[in-house]
Amino acid sequence: MARCLPAAPAALLLSCFSLLLGLAAPAGAAAPKPGLLKEASQLRDRALADSDAWQHAWSLTTEVGPRPAGSAGDRAAVTWALTRLAEIGFDEIRPQPVEVSAWERGTAEARIIRPFPQPLVATALGRSVGTPEAGIEAPVVRFENLAALEAAKPEEVRGRIVFIDERMERERDGSGYGPAVQKRTRGPSVAAARGALALVIRSVGTSTHRFAHTGATRYEEGVRPIPAFAISNPDADLLTAQFAAGEEVELYLHSSARNLSPARSANVIADIRGAGKPDEIVIMGAHLDSWDLGTGAQDNATGVAILMETARFIAMMPRRPERTVRIVLYANEERGLDGSRSYTAAALQSEQRHVIGIEADGGAGLIYRFDSGVDEEAFPVIDAMREILAPLGIEGGDNSATGGADLSTLRAEGMPVLSLRHDASEYFDLHHTANDTLDKVDPEALKQAVAAYASVVWIAANVAGDFGATVPAGE
Ligand SMILES: [Zn+2]
Structure with a gap:
């Protein structure tokens, strides 16, 4: 009713008049x-x-x-x-009835080879392809976030396992999730386009315990799909500390994940x-x-x-x-x-x-x-x-x-x-x-x-x- 006061703009007054005349039903509740x-x-x-x-x-x-x-x-x-x-x-x-994409997780294994042997808590990202049967053993290159990987030259990445270290912020409204999830959805394609062998991300989650956080990824068209994993936050902390100490880090990765027909x-x-x-x-x-x-x-x-x-x-x-x-x-x-x-x-x-x-x-x-x-x-x-x-x-x-x-x-x-x-x-x-x-x-x-x-x-x-x-x- 406030909208029919004399101060209402002309357009509103018009609609008020049409309401009074019964020309149009009110749309709003x-x-x-x-x-x-x-x-x-x-x-x-x-x-x-x-x-x-x-x-x-x-x-x-x-x-x-x-x-x-x-x-x-x-x-x-x-x-x-x-x-x-x-x-x-x-x-x-x-x-x-709904036709759904189907995917099998299989098993996943991730462990540090260098500087010392250590199993990591890891999980395959949803829709990720698996590794070759023998797994992948390669040096790791670390990026602070997805933007840093996007800015990298192919020679920094080629033949390596890419590790994206970006953290998710804890917020009452969960708003830390959206930005942090970008590395999960886009990371594999960005890394693959630069010649990476595989991608490992810091889990998109706030747990400080050794739980890896899965979730869907996707491959952009025309990009060779590479296997993608998440590791728990404490395991990501360990890799980060090793890089900070100037160590060369090497990982072994194996996954039998595969995409199935719908x-x-x-x-x-x-x-x-x-x-x-x-x-x-x-x-x-x-x-x-x-x-x-x-x-x-x-x-x-x-x-x-x-x-x-x-x-x-x-x-x-x-x-x-x-x-x-x-x-x-x-x-x-x-x-x-x-x-x-x-x-x-x-x-x-x-x-x-x-x-x-x-x-x-x-x-x-x-x-x-x-x-x-x-x-x-x-x-x-x-x-x-x-x-x-x-x-x-x-x-x-x-x-x-x-x-x-x-x-x-x-x-x-x-x-x-x-x-x-x-x-x-x-x-x-x-x-x-x-x-x-x-x-x-x-x-x-x-x-x-x-x-x-x-x-x-x-x-x-x-x-x-x-x-x-x-x-x-x-x-
Ligand atoms: Zn949900």
Whole structure:
């Protein structure tokens, strides 16, 4: 209403007039009605007291285990999800077939030859090729970061093993990950283009223990693929110290990793059908696949578990939401977003409109902040959501949320997003390592998460008006 005050610019006044004349419906959502806020706060309190997302995470990590895309564990996870979702009270559950890239880790070995023999804790990077059968034994050249390698002359690199030493910074919002991950995704191609035999990176993680951090890499077209490994931070420290001491460092590397032909997997989609606007979708996304070194507890069994439990509480409400609340458990986030791309391609052909999305893929730390990525017109709804979240210790953030990796393909089409930010200070000690196991998960923190997701999703699924563009684009 403030926009219809006399101080409003001419263009806004025009739209105010057309509203008064009933020429155009308001695109944005008005503040939620008190009854809806009351329902949302009751749902929040019930979820905080009684939810048990931990049980879903226990089941996925204990009864299925690691589930890299295309593996037997991945297929077991799809079956697990279809079975478990059927116990929750959805109106419709279906698998959406997805072709996924497949890769076999095999075994990896890395050890120092010179200045003294010492085994290193190492892991192959996802999608890396293996070494020749006899392994690779060569002198090592160290670079402070990827930019230094990019600036190197081929003669510094040719015939050597490249070691990129760049560290990841520990941050509450996990923002150290994006910059540090560049050396993992691009490093092998940059090193190979300069004639390197193999690449070793300092793990993209913050653990000070001897855990190596895996994660996907990719080879640029036209570049000869070279084997790529990550070593634990303490092992990287050792190499660094040896270089600082002026030693010549030589490594032995062996890996039997290989890329396989594409495999079949599936997104798992489940709907709580909207009572008033069933073709308007509020989508909650989490990836079902995981890396294989641990059991993928925080990446991403807890994300899956939080959303399943959120849906269970929404399904237990005395009435159905106005809009359809949909959970999508995505295939192969880790090695290439295959499930995300398949889902969005189908969504663009659909009659259903994706009104807003939220993704759970940030670990199991307490949620401390709530961000949005919506049109300004929807700010009154975001303000109301913030009020509902405040008693959970969650502060309001900004409007620069981009969604998560799996929702990025819908976001790119214009879909608005919400983002509940988990405290990631300790997440990257575990993420993508053998140490990502269930014992690190605090069941109480999951209760807070379910309370937060359930209350904001309930508001989004019932409030009048949109949050901005919808996917596919509405009228
Ligand atoms: Zn993840």
